[in-house]
Amino acid sequence: MFRLSSSTLLLGLSLATVSTAYAADVGKLAIQDELPVGQAAGEYPRPPSWDQLPEGELGEKVLRGYEHFVNTQSLAPEFVGNGLNCVNCHMDSGKKENAAPLWAAYMSYPAFRKKNNKINDYQERIQGCFLYSMNGTPPPTDDPVLVELSAYAYWLAQGTLTGESFDPADMAVPSDAELLKGGKRDDFPFMQSYLDAGGSKEPALPGRGYPVIDEPEQAPDIARGKTVYEQECSVCHGANGEGQMVNERYVFPPLWGPETYNWGAGMQRVNTAAYFIKRNMPLGQPGKLTDQQAWDVAMYLDTRERPQDPRHHDDIAKTREQFHGGKSYYGTEVEGKILGSESYPNHPNKPQ
Numbered sequence: 540m541f542r543l544s545s546s547t548l549l550l551g552l553s554l555a556t557v558s559t560a561y562a563a564d565v566g567k568l569a570i571q572d573e574l575p576v577g578q579a580a581g582e583y584p585r586p587p588s589w590d591q592l593p594e595g596e597l598g599e600k601v602l603r604g605y606e607h608f609v610n611t612q613s614l615a616p617e618f619v620g621n622g623l624n625c626v627n628c629h630m631d632s633g634k635k636e637n638a639a640p641l642w643a644a645y646m647s648y649p650a651f652r653k654k655n656n657k658i659n660d661y662q663e664r665i666q667g668c669f670l671y672s673m674n675g676t677p678p679p680t681d682d683p684v685l686v687e688l689s690a691y692a693y694w695l696a697q698g699t700l701t702g703e704s705f706d707p708a709d710m711a712v713p714s715d716a717e718l719l720k721g722g723k724r725d726d727f728p729f730m731q732s733y734l735d736a737g738g739s740k741e742p743a744l745p746g747r748g749y750p751v752i753d754e755p756e757q758a759p760d761i762a763r764g765k766t767v768y769e770q771e772c773s774v775c776h777g778a779n780g781e782g783q784m785v786n787e788r789y790v791f792p793p794l795w796g797p798e799t800y801n802w803g804a805g806m807q808r809v810n811t812a813a814y815f816i817k818r819n820m821p822l823g824q825p826g827k828l829t830d831q832q833a834w835d836v837a838m839y840l841d842t843r844e845r846p847q848d849p850r851h852h853d854d855i856a857k858t859r860e861q862f863h864g865g866k867s868y869y870g871t872e873v874e875g876k877i878l879g880s881e882s883y884p885n886h887p888n889k890p891q
């Protein structure tokens with residue numbers, strides 16, 4: 540088997556970055572659990588570049604937020620319980636369209652979420668990804684880590700909306716409390732140049748989330764998915780979904796087992812994983828898989844054991860009934876075992 544050199548990896552990453560536009564308009568949604576679809580022609584907005592960083596304290600917060608986003612492991616063991624970084628699923632440092640980009644996410648909160656049945660501001664949405672996707676313990680409300688992650692998304696959102704005329708010197712400097720809320724609020728400080736250019740206070744945000752693909756013609760199938768996995772994925776993610784490390788750091792993230800997202804994460808739903816995979820994997824060749832292959836391989840991944848759903852107490856059937864269903868296979872019997880019955884611990888790295 541060949542090993543990927545870091546230059547191959549870089550090539551892959553830059554190919555992924557320049558991958559051309561998939562048409563998808565996500566529109567506006569009141570409920571944020573199922574991410575939206577639609578079609579829109581044209582290009583996606585371009586996020587700001589590093590020479591458009593604001594001066595002073597805000598710029599420092601943005602930079603620290605970026606660092607936490609791409610190297611979330613630097614926050615372990617306090618907040619992170621697996622081997623992932625935010626950027627593994629929100630690709631190109633949270634900038635890539637159709638990979639749940641932060642510039643679109645930031646402008647979509649506060650919003651009601653079915654997942655916890657209340658209005659979530661931006662910081663609560665991030666806390667959710669710490670709890671489930673990172674199998675960790677979220678930073679406490681108003682923690683500087685959440686402020687910094689929010690500042691990074693705020694800057695990406697302002698720069699993306701404003702586009703070529705973006706001048707960070709004209710950007711409002713919100714308080715920490717304002718940064719944590721997100722951009723979907725009446726008093727959001729849109730930039731004057733954005734408004735002057737006719738920008739809407741309810742921006743459309745094409746490229747948000749992972750765009751929905753059609754239901755497959757045939758029901759997703761584990762055996763077919765395993766074949767796709769072996770042909771298209773295991774070279775990077777490992778024969779057992781364990782990922783690959785160099786110098787004790789993951790260069791290819793784990794997909795199942797103890798070191799990845801848990802049974803409460805969005806990615807454990809076969810539909811969400813299929814949408815992500817279709818647009819983003821194999822790395823550098825988005826769109827290579829047919830819709831059917833994306834569904835099949837998603838089904839294969841998401842019927843492997845992973846860390847427990849942190850909302851679980853003692854009865855798997857009850858946890859399934861309360862929190863799962865639809866395209867989650869948690870609590871169902873697969874290959875002779877009930878998924879969830881041999882799950883790995885939540886936040887194993889927690890400081891004592």
Ligand code: HEC
Nearest residue numbers: 572623624625628639644664665668669672748800805806
């Ligand atoms: C294992 C993959 C994964 C990792 C790692 C991950 N996320 Fe997510 N994130 C998702 C998925 C999937 C969704 C969409 C959820 C859904 O469809 O229910 C999401 C949604 C979000 C959203 C809302 C997007 C929107 O448009 O509504 C934000 C913000 C976010 N994540 C931030 C983070 C941050 C910050 C981290 C790191 C602390 C992180 N995520 C780590 C998979 C991940």
Ligand code: HEC
Nearest residue numbers: 626627628630631771772775791792793794820821822836
């Ligand atoms: C060339 C190497 C490569 C190949 C091939 C590849 N991936 Fe990935 N995959 C990556 C990398 C690298 C990331 C993290 C992306 C980042 O951080 O920007 C990733 C991220 C992911 C994630 C989200 C993070 C996580 O750990 O859950 C999933 C799911 C995933 N890949 C599934 C697949 C599937 C399914 C295939 C096969 C169809 C595949 N990948 C093929 C390199 C690859």
